[in-house]
Amino acid sequence: MNKKELSRLKRHRRIKMRMHGTNEKPRLVIKRSLNNFSAVVIDDAENKVVFSFSTANKEFKQKIKNSGNVKAAEIFGELFSAKAKEKGITKIIFDRAGYLYHGRVKTFAESLRKGGMEF
Numbered sequence: 001m002n003k004k005e006l007s008r009l010k011r012h013r014r015i016k017m018r019m020h021g022t023n024e025k026p027r028l029v030i031k032r033s034l035n036n037f038s039a040v041v042i043d044d045a046e047n048k049v050v051f052s053f054s055t056a057n058k059e060f061k062q063k064i065k066n067s068g069n070v071k072a073a074e075i076f077g078e079l080f081s082a083k084a085k086e087k088g089i090t091k092i093i094f095d096r097a098g099y100l101y102h103g104r105v106k107t108f109a110e111s112l113r114k115g116g117m118e119f
Contacts, residue, residue: 012098020044028092035068051087073104074111081115094119
């Protein structure tokens, strides 16, 4: 593991100590890699995953081929918010997992807000 990844993990640990998802307002954690983007909704009170979705899913791959860019993050945010609404999730706590709030992370967050998610 390189120094940049270690710094991100330290930031994530610091952030995570202050965030705690509940049943009414679960925590949305993202994972960003070069080629994919994934998001998981976690209920920390019960320690269980409520819902997860990734750009590697077949449903997303049918819409767009390259999933490691800003345009893909925007489409992913719209799809994710629609699926979360189906599950009854409208309010979340956004956990950026130590990633800086720019580029794909910022675009994903903005498209979630556009899709009706509150955080």
